[in-house]
Amino acid sequence: xxxxxxxxxxxxxxxxxxxxxxxxxxxxxxxxxxxxxxxxxxxxxxxxxxxxxxxxxxxxxxxxxxxxxxxxxxxxxxxxxxxxxxxxxxxxxxxxxxxxxxxxxxxxxxxxxxxxxx
Amino acid sequence: xxxxxxxxxxxxxxxxxxxxxxxxxxxxxxxxxxxxxxxxxxxxxxxxxxxxxxxxxxxxxxxxxxxxxxxxxxxxxxxxxxxxxxxxxxxxxxxxxxxxxxxxxxxxxxxxxxxxxxxxxxxxxxxxxxxxxxxxxxxxxxxxxxxxxxxxxxxxxxxxxxxxxxxxxxxxxxxxxxxxxxxxxxxxxxxxxxxxxx
Numbered sequence: 001x002x003x004x005x006x007x008x009x010x011x012x013x014x015x016x017x018x019x020x021x022x023x024x025x026x027x028x029x030x031x032x033x034x035x036x037x038x039x040x041x042x043x044x045x046x047x048x049x050x051x052x053x054x055x056x057x058x059x060x061x062x063x064x065x066x067x068x069x070x071x072x073x074x075x076x077x078x079x080x081x082x083x084x085x086x087x088x089x090x091x092x093x094x095x096x097x098x099x100x101x102x103x104x105x106x107x108x109x110x111x112x113x114x115x116x117x118x
Numbered sequence: 119x120x121x122x123x124x125x126x127x128x129x130x131x132x133x134x135x136x137x138x139x140x141x142x143x144x145x146x147x148x149x150x151x152x153x154x155x156x157x158x159x160x161x162x163x164x165x166x167x168x169x170x171x172x173x174x175x176x177x178x179x180x181x182x183x184x185x186x187x188x189x190x191x192x193x194x195x196x197x198x199x200x201x202x203x204x205x206x207x208x209x210x211x212x213x214x215x216x217x218x219x220x221x222x223x224x225x226x227x228x229x230x231x232x233x234x235x236x237x238x239x240x241x242x243x244x245x246x247x248x249x250x251x252x253x254x255x256x257x258x259x260x261x262x263x264x265x266x267x268x269x270x271x272x273x274x275x276x277x278x279x280x281x282x283x284x285x286x287x288x289x290x291x292x293x294x295x296x297x298x299x300x301x302x303x304x305x306x307x308x309x310x311x312x313x314x315x316x
Contacts, residue, residue, distance in 0.1 A: 020304075072142050
């Protein structure tokens with residue numbers, strides 16, 4: 001019984017390790033050899049990183065194997081929610097701010113030009 | 119086994135799982151800390167103040183080797199936990215020793231990269247981009263250094279006290295911490311380095 005459990009854990013570590021290596025190399029080769037381009041490439045390598053996140057969560061940290069109630073999973077979902085809000089919220093706000101600032105600068109310089117300089 | 123023993127054992131188990139949950143919650147808050155550093159980096163990535171951009175300073179093959187070393191150390195930490203469960207102390211300690219050497223190699227490589235950048239005049243004070251880069255990657259490095267120190271402390275404990283319940287619990291938490299740091303590194307590798315050279 002205990003031996004069986006140890007064997008299945010060993011399989012899970014080896015599987016996680018091999019999958020992570022494959023995913024890391026896949027992302028590296030895509031970038032180093034310029035196989036895709038632009039937004040598609042960015043989307044694919046971020047996708048590969050997220051797959052690797054779940055591979056390591058399941059195979060290394062054994063998430064989903066805990067007994068109910070699944071507090072670990074709940075805490076993880078909450079943290080992921082906060083992470084997404086922080087990262088995408090910051091990017092959204094700051095990009096908008098940059099855009100608005102540039103608008104202003106553009107408008108100001110146009111006003112100045114219209115008035116024939118300072 | 120008397121009823122009393124059974125009750126005591128259950129109490130220990132629930133204490134253990136509470137400690138594990140508490141540590142897991144700590145890891146999740148650490149996740150939020152890294153998220154804010156990632157967000158800062160993403161926002162400031164283009165603000166190079168006339169200095170080098172991420173394309174100029176990153177050496178991908180070097181970072182790939184760093185990544186593989188850290189990944190392998192995460193794997194060997196897992197193997198150490200397997201030996202711990204089997205009650206094989208010497209085997210557990212050798213796997214953690216391998217993990218330690220790999221982690222130390224990773225840290226030295228990272229510090230080499232940092233000192234090269236600083237020597238070329240591209241230190242954290244040069245631009246907003248470099249400040250964000252050093253803060254994000256440096257915080258990860260600091261976590262790795264803490265993990266290595268913790269590993270030494272626990273290995274000394276394991277040597278002196280043997281595999282007692284509390285030592286085993288701490289070793290399990292250390293391995294969780296180590297796996298967590300590897301997961302953070304995946305995102306540093308992807309977002310900072312791979313996307314940095316595009």
